[in-house]
Amino acid sequence: MSSPNITIQNNSEQAQNLVLDSSSEITLQGKITVPGDKSISHRALMLGAIATGTTTIEGLLLGEDPRSTASCFRAMGATISELNTDKIIIQGIGLGNLQEPEDVLNAGNSGTTMRLMLGLLASHSDRLFVVTGDHSLRSRPMSRVVNPLQQMGATIWGRKGDSLAPLAVRGQQLKPIHYHSPIASAQVKSCILLAALMTEGRTTVTEPALSRDHSERMLKAFGAELDIDPETNSVTITGQGQLQGQAVIVPGDISSAAFWLVAAAIVPGSELVIANVGINPTRTGILEALEMMEADITKENERVVAGEPVADLRVRHSKLKACTIGGSLIPRLIDEIPILAVAAAFAEGTTIIRDAAELRVKESDRLAVMASQLTKMGAKVTELPDGLEITGGNVLTGTDVDSYSDHRIAMSLAIAALKATGKTTIYRAEAASISYPDFVTTLQKVVHEQ
Known part of the structure; x- marks a missing residue:
């Protein structure tokens, strides 16, 4: 009542x-x-979309931000059931198989959607992606993820020196780096780890303090090869492996x-x-x-x-x-x-x-x-x-x-x-x-x- x-x-x-x-x-x-959990919901949708096979998600946040993530990945070829039930089912398309979308990808109000997705888009060779968001998101700084991606060889253009959306991404083969992040940010760390999934060799991210580790936990569960050094707040990922769909409970x-x-x-x-x-x-x-x-x-x-x-x-x-x-x-x-x-x-x-x-x-x-x-x-x-x-x-x-x-x-x-x-x-x-x-x-x- x-x-x-x-x-x-x-x-x-x-x-x-x-x-x-x-x-x-x-x-x-x-x-x-x-x-x-919003952070886990985003990551489950993204990894399910790029993994091989079926991913099921129970307890997903049915809010606006995860809906933005689901919409973007549907536009790139993943099959994701409607976000209105207790169990979401995703048919993944496999690592490296995101399709060039017919239209602009809209992340809505979700900084997590935009920042994490940029890592995946930048590593998909010979495809063009344009990413935007609502008025608030278009004013939020993206240079924190664009800069390390450009160090990996990514081609990204945007407003204000490539720092504000809309952002255009020309996907290509990236190279591994050891990135020392100036801030403790799970979004920065996750963006680089996702970019490194398709990069030959080992990529390391070191942070000044420990940020949330949902990406590391979930990447491991999906089959990625990760090494974590808690003493230096570093995580290293070996690229060009395979991800397998999982049953995720949020x-x-x-x-x-x-x-x-x-x-x-x-x-x-x-x-x-x-x-x-x-x-x-x-x-x-x-x-x-x-x-x-x-x-x-x-x-x-x-x-x-x-x-x-x-x-x-x-x-x-x-x-x-x-x-x-x-x-x-x-x-x-x-x-x-x-x-x-x-x-x-x-x-x-x-x-x-x-x-x-x-x-x-x-x-x-x-x-x-x-x-x-x-x-x-x-x-x-x-x-x-x-x-x-x-x-x-x-x-x-x-x-x-x-x-x-x-x-x-x-x-x-x-x-x-x-x-x-x-x-x-x-x-x-x-x-x-x-x-x-x-x-x-x-x-x-x-x-x-x-």
């Missing part, structure tokens, strides 16, 4: 406002699941679970169980940060599913304390910083987040947007060049705020609104469907009036 406190206003065919009225006391209760996305972890932690009397959440060590920075803030979170029923560690997470309300977050922890919680900022607004003391300049080139400038929108609600937030300084304890007041069409901003502001007094209206809240189509439905399900 829908909560009377949470309603959707339809502005037009696409645009929606989310209205939360916190004039009555609420609590969050229940057991929920979250959508499939765990729940910890980035989506993070909204509920913070919601239950800040709303008195709350207790939630989030079932079947992926707890890959390269992704659990949010759990460590909330533990530093003295959140009451326990892992239950820990297990390994299809090569990925999984657990049920139980979270209860607690009095949060401020902490300092930065360094090597940042790549492991980069997507969770907006909701972490919300937690900090209700924590005792001043929380400092540093080394997170990467957030300025996400779907929005997440540092600037979270600072401005939380400040509108009455939080004490100072924007830093590479982070935020947030002093908790202020009472937040409902007001009109804007998601800037960024899914993580929309959901973070919705959680903040649960603890604000009065009515909050979040503009362009439909953005949540990018990674969490059922977010509002789940919110209505777990919020109860006391």
Whole structure:
């Protein structure tokens, strides 16, 4: 049954406002699941498309971003069933067999789709590909993947010195490299590894800190030859092997679970169980940060599913304390910083987040947007060049705020609104469907009036 406190206003065919009225006391209760992990969903679709044989995917995120990936690979010859069922079936076309598409490939809002796909396209000889995206994606930097691909011999043209989409790719035989990435980025690492699948010899990527390792785990499962050196944060792949279709089970996305972890932690009397959440060590920075803030979170029923560690997470309300977050922890919680900022607004003391300049080139400038929108609600937030300084304890007041069409901003502001007094209206809240189509439905399900 829908909560009377949470309603959707339809502005037009696409645009929606989310209205939360916190004039009555609420609590969050229940057991929920979250959508499939977005990172793993993208990779399962891509590897299934280029492998030999059949790949099945259970638990795939049925959001806009994976739909963009599926659409692009269908246009290049892969057979992918409709993304509307519990089990997706892919008939792969085999490594090296992506077809030259008849039209431009559109990655929509998905940076992962564009950046990872560029590695595959660049290595498909004698084929021309043109890749674009929506307004947001066309403004996001692609030089971080274009530069190493060009070092491998790729031919890529684009706006602003080949750094912005639309990008044209003339596929050709690439050469192996040892790339020292200036940033810890799973997208950069994955793009190079995918390009190296068709490259003779061994290609190595070394990072300054460990980024999420879903690509390495899945490439190994599909049959690629990889060597991983955890001491140097390096991964080496031997090219020109074969990939074989697999049965993939996608765990729940910890980035989506993070909204509920913070919601239950800040709303008195709350207790939630989030079932079947992926707890890959390269992704659990949010759990460590909330533990530093003295959140009451326990892992239950820990297990390994299809090569990925999984657990049920139980979270209860607690009095949060401020902490300092930065360094090597940042790549492991980069997507969770907006909701972490919300937690900090209700924590005792001043929380400092540093080394997170990467957030300025996400779907929005997440540092600037979270600072401005939380400040509108009455939080004490100072924007830093590479982070935020947030002093908790202020009472937040409902007001009109804007998601800037960024899914993580929309959901973070919705959680903040649960603890604000009065009515909050979040503009362009439909953005949540990018990674969490059922977010509002789940919110209505777990919020109860006391």
